[in-house]
Amino acid sequence: MSDAVAHADHGHAHAAHHPALQHHFDTMRQQKEAAVIGMWLFLLTEILFFGGLFVAYMIYRVWYFDAFAEASRRLSIFWGGLNTAVLIGSSLTMALAVRAAQTNNRKWTVNWLVLTMLLGCVFLGAKVIEYEDKFANYEVPGSSYNWLYHEQHAAAGGDHSEAGAAAEGHRELSLTPAQLQNTTQIYFSLYFTMTGLHALHMIIGVGLMLVITRMAWKGKFDAEYFTPVELSGLYWHFVDIVWIFLFPLLYLVERP
Amino acid sequence: MSDHVSPVSLYLAIFGALMVLTGVTVGAAYVDLGPFNFAAAMLIAGFKASLVVWYFMHVKYQSHLTKLTVATGLFFLTILLGMSLIDYVSRDDFSGQRPQPVGPDAVIEPARPH
Numbered sequence: 001m002s003d004a005v006a007h008a009d010h011g012h013a014h015a016a017h018h019p020a021l022q023h024h025f026d027t028m029r030q031q032k033e034a035a036v037i038g039m040w041l042f043l044l045t046e047i048l049f050f051g052g053l054f055v056a057y058m059i060y061r062v063w064y065f066d067a068f069a070e071a072s073r074r075l076s077i078f079w080g081g082l083n084t085a086v087l088i089g090s091s092l093t094m095a096l097a098v099r100a101a102q103t104n105n106r107k108w109t110v111n112w113l114v115l116t117m118l119l120g121c122v123f124l125g126a127k128v129i130e131y132e133d134k135f136a137n138y139e140v141p142g143s144s145y146n147w148l149y150h151e152q153h154a155a156a157g158g159d160h161s162e163a164g165a166a167a168e169g170h171r172e173l174s175l176t177p178a179q180l181q182n183t184t185q186i187y188f189s190l191y192f193t194m195t196g197l198h199a200l201h202m203i204i205g206v207g208l209m210l211v212i213t214r215m216a217w218k219g220k221f222d223a224e225y226f227t228p229v230e231l232s233g234l235y236w237h238f239v240d241i242v243w244i245f246l247f248p249l250l251y252l253v254e255r256p
Numbered sequence: 257m258s259d260h261v262s263p264v265s266l267y268l269a270i271f272g273a274l275m276v277l278t279g280v281t282v283g284a285a286y287v288d289l290g291p292f293n294f295a296a297a298m299l300i301a302g303f304k305a306s307l308v309v310w311y312f313m314h315v316k317y318q319s320h321l322t323k324l325t326v327a328t329g330l331f332f333l334t335i336l337l338g339m340s341l342i343d344y345v346s347r348d349d350f351s352g353q354r355p356q357p358v359g360p361d362a363v364i365e366p367a368r369p370h
Binding site (some may be wrong): 032037040041044048055062063077081087089094099127223234240248252254256 | 259261264267268270274275279281282285286293297298300302304305308309311312314318319321322325326329330332333337342344345348
């Protein structure tokens, strides 16, 4: 009987409600806050997920600092810096997409989301170029890893100017070339794991945005209800923050 | 709904600050500050992350409960990083504890039978 009453009451109250309001929430505001906290709780698990890798990075960096410094010079500040700028730019366009949704601007919600996805793809494209360079120089950990290949290649008249500069000793290293062969693989293992996991998050983010953009295109959002845009934004900004830390940790261990 | 809408100018200002700080990070890496290079890099990255969390992720305009949720994440990340590092860095003869890397030509002595 109480079910029937509740149902009748629900039906009665429904007329004044936003169609996106779920029956177990009182107001749109309450519903959105619950969703935002839920998203943040998910992001906390993500923070600790990446956090484990950061701990591994820190310990090995303290143990084999010279290997990390030498291997880090093999990365290109140009590509890393460009990607940092691209990702920060995509965070701006994402924030503007959320703002467009907040202000009932369907057209620009879609436009900013598409631009954000494009910038995400530029980032991934640059990452492919960087990874390709690592494979070409035998810098991928495994049986074909060869720490000395890059220097020998550069010495033989290669065009890797940055590698040439890195080959000239900066100071006395605590590790022999044979030890570098082993310990720099730890750096590159962490490099590929951390940037790979980050890139996976980017790919998932672009996939999410494809869905959200389609929803925005179909006019599912308005100033009262744009929670999916807001939550995708939180996810995208989080991925941006991870890169904000990865860039100095991986590319700028010790320069020049 | 009284949802806060930030002005576009604020977003542009935050974007500008993040770009400038990226340049500062790269520049600072080329100045030899000894152990403070790492501290400077992390300080700048932390500040950039705070800007993103506070303004882009709208935490500034969220309820205390949401703010507390975010702070909880930072708290546990600090425990994860801090306590793990305190353990490793504070050990006696830290460098001696480090697993010694071996070259590819290293010979591993077999255990001597009794």
